Amino acid sequence: MAEEVVSKDTLKSLVEGKLPWEEVKKLLRMPHKEDTRFWTYLEILQEKVPWKEKILLPLTDHLFIVRKEDGARVVKCSCGQEFGDYRVNWKFSCDVYVRKTTEEFTEVYTIDPCPIDPDLVEIREYYCPTCSTQLAVENVPPGYPPLFDMLPDLDTFYREWLGRPLEDESPDWFQDKTGELLSEWSAEG
Amino acid sequence: MGIGYQNKSLKEMLEDKDRLLGETGSLWGLKELELHQEDPAKTMRFQLRVLGACITSRELAKLTAASPIVRTVGECIFMLLVPEGDVAAASFGLTGHVGSVPLQVRHMVQLGYEENPGIRPGDVFANNDSQYGSPHAADNYTFIPIFYDGELIAWSCAMNHIGDVGAALAPGSYPGLTPSSFCDGFVYSLLKVGENFATFKWFDLMWERRTRQPLFNIIDNKMRVTGAKLLHDKILEIVEEFGVDYFRKATREILERERQRALNFFKERTVPGIYQEINLGYHNIYQGRMSQLFPQSDKPWLITRRTDIEVKRDGGVSIDFEGSNSQDNFGYNVGEGGVRVGLSFWWVPMVMYGGVLNTAINYVLELKAPPGTIFSPDDPHLSCTSCFHTITLIIANLTRFQARATNSRGIIEEALVKEQASALVEQEGVFENGVPWGFTYFSLAGADSTSARSYKDGDTLCVSHVNPESDAGEDEEFELYMPPLVILGKTFLPDSCGYGKYRGAPGVQLVFLILDPGKMLRQTAACGSSAYTTQGGSGPSGGYPGFIGWNMAFHDTNMRQLMEAGEGYPSTLAEIQSWIKAGKLKVGKIDVWGGDVPPSNYEDGDLHVFIAGSTGGWGDPLDRDLGLVEKDLNQGWVSPEANKIAYGAVAERVEGVWKVDREATARAQQEMRRRRKERAVGAREWWAEQRQRVLNKDLSQPVYNLYGDVLKYEKFRRQFTDTWQLPEDYAL
């Protein structure tokens, strides 16, 4: 049968969590997801954000990798706050609040008794400095390096998978530069 | 003169296959799928026929099985393998267990089984040893070679999960305490257990002498051989129909085509790049029980299961376990067979569903784990008995990565996170009249919950990773098998979900009452994950991870008197607590276990609360649609108090229906955002504090031990020292 294509409206209401389950099931049953899906998705997201920079890739509900005028690829919050180069774990540009005690745990795990053991884990909440949206939660042992949830290989993605190469390709775009930032920090003390 | 194609030995065939894969990148160097190109409809029909053969073999074989697990949870599977061991087709059932089969054949081939003991028509081989590819002793595999004109053209393979493995320190299929492989029970390594399609008598005697449920185990073995033989015969019919050349070529083409399908799947639905995921567990049941006999095992473990997942240019996926704990003297080690099975728990229902079940994806998933880690133990005397604790939990990591990727790609509908753990309660007892009994209550292993998706809340008890046909069973039936246990309640545990824009599933809480235990009742629970740590890791888009596996026991109660006095009984944890507060329910000792339960004794009137299946959320709770908040309030899954705390939702009950006050809620949420600002510090400041803390080694003992261990591994050590900018010689 001809390739099924999900309409922009359908995809939009799915993004907004409003698509009826019976419709969602139809999407789930598609033997192949249509090639145009990603572009439709970007359109929808671009229309939702108040700013103009071109979205290259959405990372979370609120964070997007965008291209700046000057060609930089930075992480940007739906509110407009920017988190710098996407190759640096954006969590290091957030406000951070860490829950360390059972009392603090019970504010987010509202069961009694709260079984989570402060000796084993802490709960890290990463907020956007501007809109205070909660961008990530980490339940990890104290001292655990913040997880770099996702470092995309954008050039490969656009060239090889989407067939629309980015104009400013460079092997340099696919590396974790978080270390560099942190060594600066420690250098500056 | 080998027994393979064109008189090659299996070893040569395997080497050729590996070489061609290396040289050409495709299986057997198949650049073109000729049969498929020529006549796709015919290959589809061929595929249907071999699939049909596997399914009917299972249907018939199941009838001869005895163990409840096979009959109810359908825990068995039948597979068709190519000579080199790859699974080309498989039945329903324990679909996850296909992953490790190729490895077991590879072992037989590389160990020279063709010469000794020899591989001949009618031979029956069997294995349940983790050293040679089975996850653990409970998973028993039976292999029968399929010969045509003196050539081994395929294998038929049967597998099922047995009820008791005869372990030394604990009963059941999943014995909780195994400080060394010598405590694993009846483990046999790639034996030739029969000829002429029948098992040797001595194998029955082994089951008889080495396990607690010999009758079941012997009949299950009979079931596997019967089914494998049946599949063997049906395959030969198909060979007659299509011709042996077609069969040889078509089975290979299926695998190469499916390898390409898997690559396309990731290219179509994900984003290339690197994803870091971890998952936590705390296992403390060895501590205090081993000191005399196994001092090296007498400690608790905080376990991190780290996976760095890279989706590569060609769609291939590499999974690096470095950063996970080291192997140790416990049962949580997992060999490559176990890892492969754990991975299939993920890829069967979430990647390779549809079409015909096979192991082609093994060539798409590259595994990395430094030797000596829990994911690749190099000491053969360490136990893998509880490996499912380790492997079912990495499903959370893999589904989180997949959900992040598919969601970024716009394939939102498939963005499903699945936090997972095994959850069993195992009993053994002796009635007043001296009659012994034993059972495993596997209701909450038969079905569990899905986590939130980026467009909907999680659902309780609706799926299973082990078996696509999830089934939590009937408690009226389970009670037949465990007379002293009365189930007082199997209900949702309100407020137990991980919150988020979309919340996870509220877990399920079971309350058991012990009545007339007779001479003895001992109970353990296997939970995999632990509520001490939650599932751990990074919840998607700012949602909170869920937790699974939490037990409480209330001893020396006045339940009898309460019931006789017509007071009824408490059916939930909350009710037990409020009855205790009110002084109505009298209790003595209270035990809390945030995870596994060690073997513990129970008396008349004791209560045991067993909780599982609470899963995590997606997104910032403050983004939650207030309509959904009202729904949760009205269905009682999230309490008004919890909704206030988690979402700032201000609600009141009007004529029995909960309504959210939009304005008041907006104000409350403003306040919460303000509070966030107030309580949070800039990342740099936080980083500086953390750094100091790490430098000062100001860490709790379990955490200190954890880093002391995982910092042995170079890559993780680099990440750790880079992150906190530590001196080269930093050590714990």
Added chain:
Amino acid sequence: MADEKKFLVALDAGGTMTDTFLVDEVGGFSLGKALTDKQDESQSYMESVSDAAKYAKLSAHQIHERAVGVTYAGTTMLNILLTSTGAKVGLLATKGFQYTPHLERGLTWLGLSYEDTMHMALLQHTPWLVDINNVRPVAERIKGPTWYPGCHIPPGTAVVPLREADVRKGVEELLDAGVEVIAIVFIHSYENPVHEQRAAEIAKEIVKERGLDIPVVASYEICPIAFETQRMKSVLVECYAGRKTANQLFKVEAAAKADGYKHELQTLLSYGATANIRYPRIYEAIVSGPTGGLLGSKELMGKLKGVDNLVCTDLGGTTFDMGLITKGMLPINMEPSFCGHKLSLPMLAIDSIGAGTGTVIHVDEQLKLIHLGPESAGSDVGTCYRYPDITIGDIDLILGYLNPDYFLGGAVKLNKQAALEALEERLARPLGQELYDVSGKVLDLLHTGMKNHLTSTLLSKGLNSADYTLIAYGGSGPLHMWGLVEDMDLAGVVTCPWAAAFSAYGVAAADYFHRYQKSILCVLPAGQPGEVWLYMAQGLNAAWQELKERAYQELEGEGYPREKVSFKYGIYARYLGQMVSWEAPVEKSTVETPEDVQNLVNAFEKAYTTIYPVAARMPEMGYAITAVYCEAIVERIKPAIARYPLKGAKPLENAYKGQRDVYHRGWMKFDIWEMDRLEAGNRIDGPAIIEHPMTTLVIPPENYVEFDEHKLISYRRK
């Protein structure tokens, strides 16, 4: 003379069509069809009867006046569940089990295809039968039975007394909430109903006090069977859909009476019996798929031809259904699933897969894969009629099996050109294959899928196809019969001229009886003397007595005095340690001697080994009887099947309709015949196609068919 004739009228209403089978006392029959009117089934009932009457050259009124019986198998129950439009139910459940109907055991995959079941993201709970807020907990507990007799608290002991206060509070609150019916389901009530009984009394009092007309349904009355989820679901379905369904049936009866029918309407029950629509447990009128077909096959082949091993296959637009009749026994499934609900009620075991003329063909261009279904065009056939996607029907058409101008007797014109273009563009070209050749192979795929289903069902019961005669019916049965049975080893292959309305015929052929069942646990440990077994088995007598009493009462209510009622008995039993029980008919309903018990065990072993290989026996484990049942039967008029004088093998000239080019693995000429003009004794040699307004019978070159004295059509190899 026509106007003297008496008639039997039977209807089988499906989701799409309502079929009528109309038969006179000498076996003259005619068929009628109408689109099902789900809002008001009395409408489609009348239309369908009128349609059949037309062929009999009579009016519906005349038919109704002369009808000695009308049986109507409806679709209301199904429709209510599919559209979630049932009653507002209130449930009193044992405290701690309020959420059982919502957790529903995690059985979220019931009724899904293999592909969908494997796709985790698709699994979702079934819509609720009772709102989570309309459940009230009642503290009480009856101790259940155990596998360890004599080792623990006796089964049926009330370990927690009923808290009547909970019942009162619950009922008051539910009535305040405005529920339309109250269900009561307590744990282990099948073992001892005393708590449910008392709770029901209290509930009825309160309802009465309030002057309301609200039914109270307790599980022990309608489903005294172990397994709380299934029992709860069964009671809830009765409460949710029972009344609405009964009302529809009464509406149909009213319509029939208004048109001159003098008797009471009968309907079909899930286990293949008919019953007066005043039957108290109307939820048993859940009819899954074409139940009638099995009954028809049993009557036709069993009574007429003495063939008692049958594979009954029904191929329609959407599903391929099959049921097995072994040694004349109808297959009963005690735990059927229906619309995503697993129930505890006896239902004829019919296995379905998505396959039919409407089945959609998916082509995966990248990997050159072909997938059939799960979607179906149903009565929209395909691109050749009213459906956007290519289907099997399109292929049947372009290959020449289907006649574009004679679909539903010409009522529907099929567009061959449209099908050709669609298949070329979406099937042949993407796969780089020749159109007709690949189309033929897609049919092979469909047939292989059907064969797999058939053989796995047979094998899973340890049965051999060579012992079975296959009977094909349903609108598309005769059209694809050739492909289904090709190179299958069967005792015989049969179809009939009224294949298209065969289920309706089966409805007419059903027996009138009620089936009653009760869970009980009687453990017979291995190696114990007969006296011990006799002692263990004492409970059975009372159970059977109880069931018989209920049967007498209910049948009296339906107008049948005790002397007209005869009984059949049976047990459900297993080897100790097994998780499933098997049905075994037994001679008598009393156990007085050790021999009697031994006979029960023998009956079980007999049943077990007819289904499973002897190797699967495990007498060393001992036995457990888990339920008893009885069937209470009364006489009923059956449809006569005409016997025609045998004519010669050569058909009449006017039956011949010419030739058609058909692509049957290559182009060839097929003779075309008119079904209604063929006579008993005729033989038609392939390549040939026999056309009937409602179906098409395909006969390949290497086969032929013969019409016997009843016009049953035997399909054979030359």
